[in-house]
Amino acid sequence: MKLTGNEEKIMHILWDSKKPLSSREISQISPSLKKTVVQTVLRKLSEKKFVKAVGITYSGSSITREFRPIVTEEEYFASLIPQDILNRVVSTFISSENDEEDIENLYKIIKDKYNSLHDLKEGKDV
Structure with a gap:
């Protein structure tokens, strides 16, 4: 399944991370991705079974989910x-x-x- 540009950007950030990330952390790593866009894309990636929510953390005063990739970078590119x-x-x-x-x-x-x-x-x- 081919990812969109924003989906692929977010997957690269998650693939490069040693730990699960929240939407806020992802948007801080890539400021061109607004937090609301990241949240929408993470929901779509979760529906496509590319990422999985694995934890909950505080982001400022609110609670947010943390995500990690389910599909490896090698698996994704091999599938193309x-x-x-x-x-x-x-x-x-x-x-x-x-x-x-x-x-x-x-x-x-x-x-x-x-x-x-x-x-x-x-x-x-x-």
Whole structure:
């Protein structure tokens, strides 16, 4: 699902943050985003299952919710690429990669994923 410009701006702020953020904190990080716009966008991102309210904090004298991303930056951008093109890009990367450590890391990721899928197929807890 493609995000709008303001949705993507807010997601980048949340992805870059080490902690959940309130709408006030987001608008302070990016002053071009007014607090009311941030609140509206956070509601839409929550409906789209991109963010989740994870806490409540005080913002001045009022109580406000804090949000964190549910979708990672990598998951979002990978979702924008059609599967056949993504497969070709990964295949090309692997074919041209000459760093043994990078290949070993990729092998471990693929092996772990294969094993977890195999365990699911057999009905084992993962």
